[in-house]
Amino acid sequence: GDSVTQMEGPVTLSEEAFLTINCTYTATGYPSLFWYVQYPGEGLQLLLKATKADDKGSNKGFEATYRKETTSFHLEKGSVQVSDSAVYFCALSDNSGGFKTIFGAGTRLFVKA
Amino acid sequence: KAGVTQTPRYLIKTRGQQVTLSCSPISGHRSVSWYQQTPGQGLQFLFEYFSETQRNKGNFPGRFSGRQFSNSRSEMNVSTLELGDSALYLCASSLGFSSGNTGELFFGEGSRLTVL
Numbered sequence: 001g002d003s004v005t006q007m008e009g010p011v012t013l014s015e016e017a018f019l020t021i022n023c024t025y026t027a028t029g030y031p032s033l034f035w036y037v038q039y040p041g042e043g044l045q046l047l048l049k050a051t052k053a054d055d056k057g058s059n060k061g062f063e064a065t066y067r068k069e070t071t072s073f074h075l076e077k078g079s080v081q082v083s084d085s086a087v088y089f090c091a092l093s094d095n096s097g098g099f100k101t102i103f104g105a106g107t108r109l110f111v112k113a
Numbered sequence: 114k115a116g117v118t119q120t121p122r123y124l125i126k127t128r129g130q131q132v133t134l135s136c137s138p139i140s141g142h143r144s145v146s147w148y149q150q151t152p153g154q155g156l157q158f159l160f161e162y163f164s165e166t167q168r169n170k171g172n173f174p175g176r177f178s179g180r181q182f183s184n185s186r187s188e189m190n191v192s193t194l195e196l197g198d199s200a201l202y203l204c205a206s207s208l209g210f211s212s213g214n215t216g217e218l219f220f221g222e223g224s225r226l227t228v229l
Binding site: 042 | 203220
């Protein structure tokens with residue numbers, strides 16, 4: 001079945017450091033890929049998405065490129081801020097998978113001032 | 114536009130009891146999904162409803178059930194609670210999976226259930 005694997009955390013960075021969170025997936029069809037973010041005490045919210053190969057999703061300085069050849073969707077940000085501290089989830093949705101979104105385990109990011 | 118509303122936000126139950134959680138989706142959204150979030154298991158898919166029909170179900174025992182009403186509001190029920198059911202239960206609404214719709218989910222803040 002479909003699955004998402006993302007790097008384990010926690011990830012601890014200093015402010016203005018470069019961030020990469022790795023995400024790979026397996027899917028039988030042609031999924032859409034997402035990054036969701038969860039701030040403390042809140043539900044998840046969409047950070048960015050990409051719907052087909054080579055698409056780049058971007059938002060709030062975060063970027064991720066849909067790489068079909070490597071089945072990856074790594075999240076990057078050039079300069080993190082303390083306010084980026086949160087849990088980040090990679091996810092895929094695939095109609096052939098039966099109307100559900102599959103999430104990775106989540107990666108907790110701590111950014112120190 | 115109001116977001117996804119989940120009630121109650123917090124609740125404490127004892128083993129053997131049952132609980133019902135409610136979710137009101139964003140206006141116009143006909144798909145509602147439920148997820149269980151725990152520190153050890155991450156986000157686990159429970160079920161998805163669209164127009165009052167359950168279209169998919171995750172790998173949870175029959176103690177977990179749900180339904181959707183004609184106004185798209187959804188409830189989930191857990192009977193005979195166990196300690197391991199303690200979790201954050203998240204509801205998400207969407208326009209549903211269809212041609213041209215990528216299935217983006219809009220989440221509520223969750224219902225945190227503690228089973229003692």
